[in-house]
Amino acid sequence: MSERIAIIGGGNLGTAIAEGLIKSRFCKPDAITITKRNPATLKELEKKGVTITADNTTAVKQSDLVILAVKPFQVAAVIEGFKKQLTAKHTIVSVITGVSLSDLQEMVKKSLPLFRAMPNTAIAIQESITCISYSNATEQQASFVVDMFNTLGKVALIDEKLMDAATVLGACGTAYAMRYIRANIQAGIEIGFDAKTASLIAAQTVKGAAELLLKNGSHPEQEIDKVTTPKGCTIVGLNEMEHRGFSSSLIRGVIASYNKIAKD
Ligand SMILES: NC(=O)C1=CN([C@@H]2O[C@H](COP(=O)(O)OP(=O)(O)OC[C@H]3O[C@@H](n4cnc5c(N)ncnc54)[C@H](O)[C@@H]3O)[C@@H](O)[C@H]2O)C=CC1
Ligand SMILES: O=C(O)[C@@H]1CCC=N1
Numbered sequence: 001m002s003e004r005i006a007i008i009g010g011g012n013l014g015t016a017i018a019e020g021l022i023k024s025r026f027c028k029p030d031a032i033t034i035t036k037r038n039p040a041t042l043k044e045l046e047k048k049g050v051t052i053t054a055d056n057t058t059a060v061k062q063s064d065l066v067i068l069a070v071k072p073f074q075v076a077a078v079i080e081g082f083k084k085q086l087t088a089k090h091t092i093v094s095v096i097t098g099v100s101l102s103d104l105q106e107m108v109k110k111s112l113p114l115f116r117a118m119p120n121t122a123i124a125i126q127e128s129i130t131c132i133s134y135s136n137a138t139e140q141q142a143s144f145v146v147d148m149f150n151t152l153g154k155v156a157l158i159d160e161k162l163m164d165a166a167t168v169l170g171a172c173g174t175a176y177a178m179r180y181i182r183a184n185i186q187a188g189i190e191i192g193f194d195a196k197t198a199s200l201i202a203a204q205t206v207k208g209a210a211e212l213l214l215k216n217g218s219h220p221e222q223e224i225d226k227v228t229t230p231k232g233c234t235i236v237g238l239n240e241m242e243h244r245g246f247s248s249s250l251i252r253g254v255i256a257s258y259n260k261i262a263k264d
Contacts, residue, residue, distance in 0.1 A: 003031060006063035008056055008078060010036035010045075013095055014069035016124035017152070018045050024126050024151040033059040061085040068094040072264070075099055079107040086110050091141055093117050097167050098261050101135045101160055113137035115145050118166045119152065120174045128153030131166035164261045172257045176250070181206055
């Protein structure tokens with residue numbers, strides 16, 4: 001059973017995972033090591049009890065679960081650097097975009113449990129959706145990894161062929177949602193609110209809308225029907241957004257992101 005966790009690549013996502021693990025109390029901060037070529041920028045995590053280092057080899061040697069969170073073009077060289085330290089105790093979890101389980105197997109060259117996990121940056125506050133697929137893992141190893149991500153939000157076990165789609169919908173999705181909220185803030189200021197109040201109203205409204213779907217299990221259009229008063233202001237606004245290509249531009253954006261992963 002995995003106990004010590006090494007996060008290789010302390011960037012945006014790697015640090016968010018560490019933050020989430022600490023907040024969730026899934027493990028003690030001193031069970032986490034996070035690496036980065038220049039670890040000085042990880043001081044905040046160090047203050048919370050996490051070990052920070054540039055030494056991937058020692059981090060892997062002293063851990064059971066290795067979370068790979070470097071950029072896709074860095075992963076081969078990074079694994080090559082610590083590969084000799086990998087033993088039967090290790091489980092590998094990669095959150096790297098576009099690197100398949102078979103690519104990982106080629107790089108690791110050992111028979112170890114391999115997981116691809118696609119979280120988003122809300123993992124820092126235990127509100128991620130993490131899509132997971134895996135190979136070569138026992139039921140016990142799989143439930144450990146699934147339990148870990150369940151403490152950091154919600155989990156969907158998916159077929160690996162959907163992992164690029166999961167990256168776009170779940171991980172890029174955070175940025176799409178932020179742009180939607182930002183546009184509401186800009187509009188909110190134009191119709192009279194100060195920026196702070198507009199931000200609060202826009203963000204809490206989106207949170208409430210999402211919770212309605214998650215808690216009621218309803219379809220967005222059912223919830224929209226409850227808001228759109230006949231001849232009212234909501235439907236006028238919605239229809240104007242659609243005339244301007246709102247849904248179409250979102251769908252085209254999602255597909256452009258998806259095609260970009262396929263092209264790389
Ligand atoms: N940022 C996001 O929202 C998401 C990112 N991902 C994937 O996660 C991975 C990381 O993404 P980000 O955190 O955004 O990138 P990032 O560039 O912020 O983080 C990568 C980190 O790896 C470090 N690094 C580079 N070489 C290293 C080495 N040899 N040893 C240790 N650390 C090293 C870099 O210094 C950097 O801090 C990428 O593969 C990305 O596709 C997946 C889902 C969401
Ligand atoms: O933009 C990217 O390539 C990464 C993958 C998902 C979120 N960030």
